[in-house]
Amino acid sequence: MALARTENFHKKEIDIADYAKALAHPARVAILMTLAKKNECICGDLVLDLPLAQSTVSQHLKALKDLGLIQGEVDGPRSRYCINWKVFEKFQKAHSEWSEKLLGFRQDNYC
Amino acid sequence: MALARTENFHKKEIDIADYAKALAHPARVAILMTLAKKNECICGDLVLDLPLAQSTVSQHLKALKDLGLIQGEVDGPRSRYCINWKVFEKFQKAHSEWSEKLLGFRQDNYC
DNA sequence: TTGCTTTATCGTACGACGACGATATACGAT
């Protein structure tokens, strides 16, 4: 996409947007759930779970890793991933507080 | 982006991803908060609030409208927008249940 | 009507995303 001019927005909005970007593809949503369920997981198992090529899964893993939501460690020829709960919780909390605040303003409108 | 092959994922994952896509830009995060605070708002006021051109803001509004998160009605030469709380709540709940489920699996790992 | 205001849409440009196959790398096993 074109360079999103994020420099002019508030940090909270950017954090929420970054978190949302990470969840903006069903594969990444699925990956996070699988990692949560299994606690940790090697790349190959995730590839089996997903209707995507190995290289594509690797890319999605990189996206999650770049934001810090997951971490990977090498295990012989494999890569073992797991959720970085601290980071996940941070983002999840940011979104949760935002949406609760939003809902706090709820009142009847024409919608 | 390349045609995301969403057809092979589960509806819940797609819903969460769609919601996340809507929040994946700080401008849209900000728009939703402003609409919530003011209950309703005309396009021009949102343009004043944001460091973006009028046409760009209009595009972001369209994105939110396409997903159903907001609604607009014409008011003379203006467009008056407000949050569609029912739809917002639906998506917010989907995400919330997902993340709570995720956190429910939390346990110690090497991360 | 004429003109002003407001907003949606068009046209355009460019960067990012998502997909894949192919390849390089690195490790384990034989």
Place this chain on the structure above:
DNA sequence: ATCGTATATCGTCGTCGTACGATAAAGCAA
């Protein structure tokens, strides 16, 4: 050393997202 396995990265392609200015459309005011 060689082979097989696992994964990250590269190259590439097409599509979408984001930005803007310009313009069209629609309503109000005079």
